[in-house]
Amino acid sequence: MRPTSVNFMTSANTASTSSNPRSFPAGFTWGTATAAHQVEGNNWNNDWWEWEHRVGTSVKEPSGDTCDHYNLYPQDIAMLAKLGFDNYRFSVEWSRIEPEDGEFSQAEINHYRKVLEACHEHNITPVVTLHHFTTPRWVAAQGGWVNDTTADLFARFSEKVAKSLGDGVGKWCTINEPNMVSTIGYLLGEFPPGTKSRESRAKANEVFCQAHIKARDAVKSISSAPLGITLAMQEYTINVDDESHREAAEGKRDMAWDGLEDCFLEAAKGDDYFGVQTYTRERFNQDGRIQPDQDMRTTIMGYEFRPQALEACIRRAWDKTGHVPIIVTENGIATSDDAERIEYVHGALDGVLNCIQDGIDIRGYTYWSLMDNFEWMYGYGPTFGIVAVDWKTQVRTPRPSASWLGRIARGNALLPRNA
Ligand code: BGC
DSSP: OOOSSSOOOOOOOOSBSSSOTTBOBTTOEEEEEOOHHHHTOOOTTBHHHHHHTSTTOOOOSOOTTTTOHHHHHHHHHHHHHHHTOOEEEEEOOHHHHSSBTTBOOHHHHHHHHHHHHHHHHTTOEEEEEEESSOOBHHHHHTTGGGSTHHHHHHHHHHHHHHHHHGGGOSEEEEESOHHHIIIIIHTSSSSTTOOOOHHHHHHHHHHHHHHHHHHHHHHHTTOOSOEEEEEEOOEEEEOOSSGGGHHHHHHHHHHHHIIIIIHHHHHGGGSSEEEEEEOOEEEEETTEEEOOOTTSOBOTTSOBOOTTHHHHHHHHHHHHTTSOOEEEEEEOOOOSOHHHHHHHHHHHHHHHHHHHHTTOOEEEEEEEOSBOOOOGGGTTOOOOOSEEEOTTTOOEEEOHHHHHHHHHHHHTBOOOTTO
């Protein structure tokens, strides 16, 4: 994801498994990702459900049953294993596990234990995200992510999950893209809580960084599974008509980096891995961000079609974190043309290989998303899935990109687009 409004101003190893230059290192992991609110259905006890039903927001439609993954997870996990993937990144829903302050639901913990068991049954490594955009209503009512206490509440929740489920978790992600919640929710007002304030965004960034560090300490005291945070990163380039404007444009770009990325890249320094999540590029001129030109190829999200963006973001993350190992925890495209999806992923993986050749420690690639799902304020329009979902029958139909990427996963080597 990337901010919607422009100008807000603002164990791996690096040895190749074979001599095939298209091969990924031994131990490289291949996965797909989802998030609880986007696929489970009926997560009515969080701030997003309330936001979807609030009059006057820009949310196109409510999430409702979405993919009913809460019930259909056994078949979904079996499907992704059959396709060839070896890991599944999903999130546990805080508002289900802790429906009120300090009240934990054993039934919901048991549910997620069964999800972990389904993964293990199919030799899938579960990559568990503790916070993916949604916050329990009771936390939101206490001030949400601009209240320092939320960092402690999140650490308490994380500790509970680590104690109850930790023995089944393969990798932890504390928080998914905190920079999108802080920017879209607290600066642009298009995610809950709908605040539009530069100070609130700065405060939310601070509380999220604290929450990550406190949750990391809590989880790491219980579980030895690798832990990291993920960030929404886009490639930023300068686009000026006149070179005399370059410095001003770079200043705008640096401000964007400062507000959106830098404190999180710093907070990630003690982590086991860093999760890069990239979808597109954004260009800056002396006035700030500029929209894609009319003649540019764009995706359903209105983003520039730019598979090369992933490589640029991996390089920046590697550099700024002081060489924390990288996992691509999300990369993907919303398109109605599945051949275009293959073209996009092929281009992105080419960039991953370039980075690996340059010695960057990249340990895995995760496609967003396993299946079409609820795309936040855009509702069910954007189709990111390698698997299509029939919203009337809940029937899943893998697209050609699913078997193409699954074969890449099995072979651990990039295939031609038409293979
Ligand atoms: C988010 C997902 C979202 C995807 C596509 C990522 O930023 O983590 O929840 O669906 O982008 O926009």
